[in-house]
Amino acid sequence: MHKNSVIEISQKAHKENIDFLRKTYGKKVILSSVVKGNAYGHGLAEFVKMAFDNGVNHFSVFDVEEAKIVFDTLKSTVTILIMGFVADDDMQWVIQNKIEFFVFERYRLAKAAKVAKKLKQKAIIHIEVETGMNRTGFEVKTIAKVAQYLIKEKENIRFKGLCTHYAGAESISNYYRVSKQIELFNKAESIIKSFGIQPEIRHSACSAASMMFPETRMDLVRIGILQYGLWPSPEVFVTFLNAKKTKNDPLQRVISWKSEIMSVKRVKSGEFIGYGTSFMAKEHMKIATIPLGYSHGYSRSLSNQGRVLINGQRCMVIGTVNMNMLTIDVSEIEHVKKGDEVTLIGTQKNLSITVSSFSDFSNQLNYELLTRISKTIPRKIIQ
């Protein structure tokens, strides 16, 4: 941990997002908070504890490492679902602690049954169907065999869920592809039912699908980006505004990122600033250095592009972003000094740097920008 910068997580903003989402989906739909990628950069342990206090009791992670952090933080008070990787060696821990997990191939199904049998405790699984993303999941033509296997192993396997994931529900241009996926998912479900069994719950929606295709909400929604107060894409946002005939964004950004000025100095006109020649002072300038760089997740592509807020004013990043430092043009700010607060994401007075403005400049998705923010930066929960 270091003190060069701090990530603040707003409990109130998250609560408002969760309240909005619960109202949108209705009481019957379980809301699973997706916290892979260090809770989209928000800080996994800190975030899930806060989300739990905000009433969330279901979390989806990518792998066992993340599941362990959630489990260590909240114990068995919540449901934990692993959507991705479980190493063979970890299967025992997963089953013993009633962690639920996606199963998307025969090998893992057999492994789950075998370990469960040895432990004399059922594995709680979600069968993932391949419906067109072509990443992971059982092909629909193999679903009959899966159903037979689930019947045969019913002492060892609890068939908790049937699920799939959509390939790009955030863009209308994928409408046809996603519609086909929904159809295939329904087909897989009816094949399973024809064997006289059925999953306890069905789920398929991520943030985008939950907004663009309400029928994908089913029994549970897996919500990542929306709960952090960001839209999956401008298209989803505009579609929402049009449908609701409103201009107001109901979501609140949860994250802020702040640092401070470590030094201020003057540079004469004609001098180059930083490495190489990417920035030349065209007049006498005042610059500030910030103890933060690409090693902390502030992308190098923000060189000569990024903006930050200092003393309530917007300032430009000048020169290249270094590994541990940034240089900012503060020529226009009168009383600027060492120790002044610098906002990289967040609000000062009436100006804001949003995550998406930030990621537009660096051509990164919101998702990518957030998850790149270094784990070593302390996360602080604020009201």
Ligand SMILES: *Cc1c(COP(=O)(O)O)cnc(C)c1O
């Ligand atoms: C990441 C992920 C989600 C959540 O996606 P958002 O767009 O952030 O809501 C849902 N399901 C799966 C399988 C995922 O990998």
